[in-house]
Amino acid sequence: MSAPALSPTTSSPTAATASTTAAARPRIVIAGAGPAAQALVRHLTRTPFAGAITVLSNRDDAPEELLELAVLPQVSVRFGQPASYIDAEDRRVTTADGMEFTYDQLVIATGSAPADAPVEGASRCLSYSTIDDAARLGDAIKDVTRVLGRRPLGILVGTGSAAGQAEAVLRARGVRPVRTTVRPAAVVPTLAGSVLPASGIVFEDGSSMNGDLVVLAEERIARDELAATAGLATAPGGGISIGQDFRTSMPGIWAIGDAAAYDGVRLGLLVASGSAASVCASQLLQASLGRPLAAAA
Ligand SMILES: Cc1cc2nc3c(=O)[nH]c(=O)nc-3n(C[C@H](O)[C@H](O)[C@H](O)COP(=O)(O)OP(=O)(O)OC[C@H]3O[C@@H](n4cnc5c(N)ncnc54)[C@H](O)[C@@H]3O)c2cc1C
Numbered sequence: 001m002s003a004p005a006l007s008p009t010t011s012s013p014t015a016a017t018a019s020t021t022a023a024a025r026p027r028i029v030i031a032g033a034g035p036a037a038q039a040l041v042r043h044l045t046r047t048p049f050a051g052a053i054t055v056l057s058n059r060d061d062a063p064e065e066l067l068e069l070a071v072l073p074q075v076s077v078r079f080g081q082p083a084s085y086i087d088a089e090d091r092r093v094t095t096a097d098g099m100e101f102t103y104d105q106l107v108i109a110t111g112s113a114p115a116d117a118p119v120e121g122a123s124r125c126l127s128y129s130t131i132d133d134a135a136r137l138g139d140a141i142k143d144v145t146r147v148l149g150r151r152p153l154g155i156l157v158g159t160g161s162a163a164g165q166a167e168a169v170l171r172a173r174g175v176r177p178v179r180t181t182v183r184p185a186a187v188v189p190t191l192a193g194s195v196l197p198a199s200g201i202v203f204e205d206g207s208s209m210n211g212d213l214v215v216l217a218e219e220r221i222a223r224d225e226l227a228a229t230a231g232l233a234t235a236p237g238g239g240i241s242i243g244q245d246f247r248t249s250m251p252g253i254w255a256i257g258d259a260a261a262y263d264g265v266r267l268g269l270l271v272a273s274g275s276a277a278s279v280c281a282s283q284l285l286q287a288s289l290g291r292p293l294a295a296a297a
Pocket of ligand 1: 058081082083084111112113128130220259267271272
């Protein structure tokens, strides 16, 4: 069952398409609702853009930042509507529930996701897999430190840049991290009465590591599955290939944030998402006004 839209447009699949097609105003559809998409909406709504902006979020929850944008008159946010297919010829995006959205310009901002399936028992330990996890980690460490009355020993699992950041976060909060780059077979529960539900891991060969807390900070990859449906070029290491102007290989489709790769490299930083959104907004504005794009001029 689809979550309702939060601002003015239609809610049935047919009506959504009809209203889109009938609209004289240029329509920008954004697939994804994370920091990159939000920054793009903020930039667009500060410009003289007179069209309609539809944001498709695959999540049912509505973070405060997104709700603030959803009340703007030109913005419609569809919650619980993962974009699942792009018809690049007809300029139409279909969601997993079958809702269709016609676009003049489509921006893919689907971000990144963990590369591997979760380790067994992962829900029992701390995770460092989104930028918000840093604050959650800090709170949990405070609790453990208070109960132990000493610096906690933390088992940190991960190899890439997220693990490097997590290690810095743990050290900054007084944890002694012991890092393993070998993926465990499972996270094991602690004995009853512990502050945290897990403090150890076991490996395939039966060996184990124990500490006061366990943090998983595993590698992430671009969420670029939509690219295949539209025949967009992707980078060998993942990510939708873009040019300096954030255009993909298909006219009318752009990509920003963690889902995009420039020159084969995924951008992967908030600050990069913010500046991508700013440049992309100017490009979209020019494209919507029918002027030549700056990069093409
Ligand atoms: C642990 C961690 C720590 C970080 N720390 C920092 C830091 O200190 N400084 C910094 O600059 N950057 C940091 N980053 C990077 C920063 O968080 C990302 O660069 C930024 O979140 C990218 O934003 P995004 O919108 O492209 O992607 P995401 O944040 O991944 O958001 C994408 C959104 O799109 C949604 N979505 C996915 N697929 C679909 C679909 N098909 N349809 C609709 N919606 C979809 C997702 O649910 C998600 O809400 C960190 C990242 C991680 C993982």
